[in-house]
Amino acid sequence: MTAIDGLISALTSTVGDRTVSYNSASAAWDVYEGYTFAxxxxxxxxxxxxxxxxxxxxKEVNSLVFRTSPGMLYSTVHPYTHxxxxxxxxxxxxxxxxxxxxxxxxxxxEADVLVLPSTEAELPRNKDVAPRGFRSIIAIxxxxxxxxxxxxLARGFHGLHADLGxxxxxxxxxxxxxxxxxYLTYHGRNWERDVVPNSRESNFFIGALRxxxxxxxxxxxxxxx
Amino acid sequence: MTPQEQAELLVHALRRVLTDLDTxxxxxxxxxxxxxxxxxxxxxEEYSAPRxxxxxxxxxxxxxxxxxxxxxxxxxRRRAQVADVLRRIEEEIDS
Numbered sequence: 672m673t674a675i676d677g678l679i680s681a682l683t684s685t686v687g688d689r690t691v692s693y694n695s696a697s698a699a700w701d702v703y704e705g706y707t708f709a710x711x712x713x714x715x716x717x718x719x720x721x722x723x724x725x726x727x728x729x730k731e732v733n734s735l736v737f738r739t740s741p742g743m744l745y746s747t748v749h750p751y752t753h754x755x756x757x758x759x760x761x762x763x764x765x766x767x768x769x770x771x772x773x774x775x776x777x778x779x780x781e782a783d784v785l786v787l788p789s790t791e792a793e794l795p796r797n798k799d800v801a802p803r804g805f806r807s808i809i810a811i812x813x814x815x816x817x818x819x820x821x822x823x824l825a826r827g828f829h830g831l832h833a834d835l836g837x838x839x840x841x842x843x844x845x846x847x848x849x850x851x852x853x854y855l856t857y858h859g860r861n862w863e864r865d866v867v868p869n870s871r872e873s874n875f876f877i878g879a880l881r882x883x884x885x886x887x888x889x890x891x892x893x894x895x896x
Numbered sequence: 897m898t899p900q901e902q903a904e905l906l907v908h909a910l911r912r913v914l915t916d917l918d919t920x921x922x923x924x925x926x927x928x929x930x931x932x933x934x935x936x937x938x939x940x941e942e943y944s945a946p947r948x949x950x951x952x953x954x955x956x957x958x959x960x961x962x963x964x965x966x967x968x969x970x971x972x973r974r975r976a977q978v979a980d981v982l983r984r985i986e987e988e989i990d991s
Contacts, residue, residue, distance in 0.1 A: 674988050679985070698917070698953075698962075698964050699913055699917050699920075701953045701961075701964055702917055702920050702921050702924070702953075702964065702966065702969065703920055705921075705924045705951050705953070705966065706920045706921075706923055706924040706927070708924075709923070709924045709925075709927035709928045710927060712927070712928060713927050713928075713933070713936060716933055716936040716937060716945070717935075717936040721944075721945070722945050722946075723945070723946055724946060724948070731946075733946040733947060733948055733949050734948070734949045734950050734951075734952070735948055735950070735951045735952070736951075736952050736953075736954055737951065737952070737953050737954075738953065738954065738955070738956045738959070739953045739954060739955045739956070739959055739961035739962070739963065739964065740955065740956065740959045740961050741956075742956030742957065742958075742959070743956075743957075746956050746957060748954070748955075748956050748957050749954040749956070751954075751956075769956075815917075815920070816912075817909035817910070817912045817913045818905070818908075818909045818912075845912070845916075845920075867916070867919070867920065867923070868919055868920060868922065868923025868924075868926070868927070869923070
């Protein structure tokens with residue numbers, strides 16, 4: 672056995688320990704969606720909002736439960752949580768992680784992070800339907816990859832948002848992906864790269880989300896015409 | 897691309913998934929900690945917001961993905977172990 676073989680064996684046995692779900696391909700994506708949710712909260716605070724967290728049943732909580740893969744907002748399998756965002760004089764908003772949302776075509780899509788009015792979120796909770804994309808305020812597609820990001824991810828994002836019609840949609844990634852950035856820019860889509868803790872780009876992204884929240888406040892709040 | 901360059905890229909990718917993810921987990925709870933919002937809030941002492949204790953990811957109906965607890969990722973000694981093994985693999989590749 673070479674030294675490399677021995678080291679790979681050591682790596683496999685360390686990573687293979689099931690006390691942490693590193694061995695799940697989806698784990699990285701889930702944690703990255705959680706991080707993006709935190710940036711949304713941060714942007715809402717920066718835009719003057721008050722924040723608290725509720726579970727599916729309206730109970731205020733401070734331990735958060737998100738889905739490992741996208742599900743229906745009305746699901747009661749676990750007490751999935753979301754944040755409530757309260758801007759003075761505006762209808763309440765909710766930020767969710769990993770939920771299905773309905774496009775204009777009637778087809779269901781997945782939103783990694785979705786911000787929508789509480790009134791729109793009440794609809795699925797009460798009637799077991801998906802919220803409507805065109806009523807939503809922010810949708811974020813989160814891509815955490817170890818290596819290359821393929822162009823088909825950008826094509827998928829562009830097509831998805833042509834159908835969803837969410838007011839502010841963003842494609843973010845932990846890596847730089849020049850072809851994706853070029854494609855999305857050409858099609859007028861918002862993107863940010865290198866969105867990871869302590870990066871300048873994370874702060875830029877919070878700024879972009881804050882702008883979206885400011886627009887919401889001017890159109891729906893006391894500043895509204 | 898040479899075999900050595902391919903091996904280096906592979907180690908780099910492993911590091912991104914296996915150890916950088918811990919940084920993302922840390923960054924998530926840090927970003928949600930109201931004590932870190934001084935840039936966003938004028939009078940932090942008077943701002944009332946709940947402090948997030950932990951974050952779990954649980955499979956919804958029809959999903960078979962394993963549950964994840966962000967605290968376990970953050971508290972694990974594995975980060976140091978994995979980083980050490982990856983560093984030694986890199987040294988072997990370079991030698």
